[in-house]
Amino acid sequence: MKKILLITWAAVCSVHASAQENLAMIADSIRAEGMLLYQHIQICKTGIELIEADTTGRVSLRASDYLSYRNGQEYTLIMPHRGSSQNPVVTSFRFDATGKPQTAHMEVGRHMTGQETAIWELWNLVTDMLKKDPGFKKVRDTYFSVVPIVEGNSRKVYVMSVPVRSNVFVLGNDYLLEFDQNNALVNRTEFHTHPLMVPHGRKSSGHIHGKSNSPYISATDICTLMLYPKAFDQPSLRVVSPTHISEWDMANNTLFIEPRM
Numbered sequence: 114m115k116k117i118l119l120i121t122w123a124a125v126c127s128v129h130a131s132a133q134e135n136l137a138m139i140a141d142s143i144r145a146e147g148m149l150l151y152q153h154i155q156i157c158k159t160g161i162e163l164i165e166a167d168t169t170g171r172v173s174l175r176a177s178d179y180l181s182y183r184n185g186q187e188y189t190l191i192m193p194h195r196g197s198s199q200n201p202v203v204t205s206f207r208f209d210a211t212g213k214p215q216t217a218h219m220e221v222g223r224h225m226t227g228q229e230t231a232i233w234e235l236w237n238l239v240t241d242m243l244k245k246d247p248g249f250k251k252v253r254d255t256y257f258s259v260v261p262i263v264e265g266n267s268r269k270v271y272v273m274s275v276p277v278r279s280n281v282f283v284l285g286n287d288y289l290l291e292f293d294q295n296n297a298l299v300n301r302t303e304f305h306t307h308p309l310m311v312p313h314g315r316k317s318s319g320h321i322h323g324k325s326n327s328p329y330i331s332a333t334d335i336c337t338l339m340l341y342p343k344a345f346d347q348p349s350l351r352v353v354s355p356t357h358i359s360e361w362d363m364a365n366n367t368l369f370i371e372p373r374m
Contacts (some may be wrong), residue, residue, distance in 0.1 A: 136357075136370045136371065136372075137370075139329060139370060140329075140359075140368045140369060140370045141368075143329055143330060143331070143332055143335065143359075143368060143370075144335065144366070144367070144368045146332040146335075147330075147331075147332040147333070147334070147335025147336050147339070148335065148336075148339070148366070149183070149262070149332075150260060150262070150271055150332050150333065150335075150336040151335070151336040151339040151340060152183075152188065152212060153181045153182075153183075153188075153260050153262065154181075154258070154260060154336065154340065155212060155340070156181040156188045156190050156208060156212055157179040157180075157181055157190060159190075159206075159208070159212060159213075159214050159217075160179060160181075160190040160192065160206050160217075161179060162214065163206060163214055163217060163219075164192070164204075178192065178193055178236065179191075179192055180192075180193075180229075180232055180233060180236055180261065182228065182229070182232055182262075182263065182264075183264065184228075186209070186210040187207060187208060187209055187210065188207075188208045188210075188212055189205055189206070189207045189208070189229075190205060190206045190207075190208070191203045191204075191205045191225065191229050191232075191233075192204045192205070193225075193233060194222075201224070201225050201230075201233060202222055202223070202224060203222075203223060203224070203225055203229070204219070204220070204221045204222070205219070205220045205223065206218065206219050207220075228263070231263055231268075232261050232263050234296065235261045235263065235268060235270060235292065235296060236259055236261050236270075238296055239259050239261070239270045239272065239290060240259055242290075243257050243259070243272065249272070249288070250286070251274070251286075252274050252283065252285075252286050252308050252310070254276060254277050254278055254281075254310075255274040255275055255276050255277065255283055255286070256274075256275055256277065257272055257273070257274060257275070258272070258273045258274075258275045259271075259272055260272075260273065266294065268291070268292040268293070268294070268296070269289060269290065269291045269292065270289075270290045270292070271287070271288070271289055271290075271332070271333060271336075272287060272288040272289075272290065273287045273333055273336070273337070274286040274287060274308060276310065280312060280313055281310050281311060281312050281313065282310075282311055282313070282337060282340070282341045282344055283308055283309065283310060283311070283337070284305070284308065284309040284311060284320055284334060284337055285304070285305035285306075285307060285308030285309050285320075286305065286308035287303075287304050287305065287331070287333040288301060288302060288303050288304070289301070289302040289304070289332075289333075290302075302327070303327075304322070304327045304331040304333060304334075305320075305322065305327070305331075306321075306322075306323040307323075311344065311345075313341070313343070313344045319350050319351030319352055319353060320350075320352060320353075321352075321353050321354070322352055322353070322354040323354070323355070327354065328354040328355070328356045328357045329352070329354065329357055329359045329370055330352040330359035330361060330368065330370075331352075334352060334361070335361060335368070338350065338361055338363055339366065342363060345363065347363075348362065348363060348364050349361060349362045349363055349364075350363065353373070354373070355373070356372065356373055357370055357371065357372055357373055358370070358371055358372075358373050
């Protein structure tokens with residue numbers, strides 16, 4: 114009898130360890146995706162700052178939009194010029210892995226590459242969807258930011274709500290749209306039931322994911338928290354769903370997920 118109990122206990126421990134290992138892998142994947150999304154947006158912000166600081170007259174503010182992509186360890190920002198919808202002309206900045214502005218190599222007035230055209234077409238497709246599909250509803254005092262990520266056979270677009278006021282940020286009203294190689298929509302994920310307009314400096318124990326399709330913290334949550342690292346005057350934030358608790362450490366950019374007991 115004792116031997117049977119020991120075997121049963123060993124089996125339970127094995128299942129628990131396997132579940133924890135699986136959650137660790139999920140956490141690593143979400144963290145990596147959130148940091149990639151953050152890097153794409155940060156590259157765009159850096160490019161805008163470089164354009165606004167330009168005094169040569171070569172660039173001015175001819176850019177209509179800002180799109181970024183990763184190529185190996187480098188990042189490239191492209192800004193299609195206004196009125197160049199056919200065979201678009203762009204200004205571009207190429208950054209090293211750090212994304213720091215001093216590493217930027219600028220090109221003005223070149224045509225898009227094939228990869229850039231694919232990203233641009235996807236951006237236009239989703240931007241048009243946001244205008245026509247009533248399922249996408251803007252929150253007051255926000256606008257939608259469209260972030261395509263095209264790598265290998267993966268084509269996806271994150272849609273995030275960005276506040277127009279500088280003293281708040283938004284958690285929620287965000288989506289992940291996944292496409293096939295023909296730019297047909299194959300999956301749409303809405304991460305949050307209700308958006309939160311969060312004033313900078315507010316203390317918070319976290320927020321809730323009520324939907325069954327978002328049991329963990331989302332990549333968009335992580336990206337937002339990294340974009341506004343000083344908005345919460347606290348070391349971490351929790352996201353609670355019906356099944357799991359996710360905790361993001363804002364000082365060390367680490368993620369821990371555990372089952373909700």
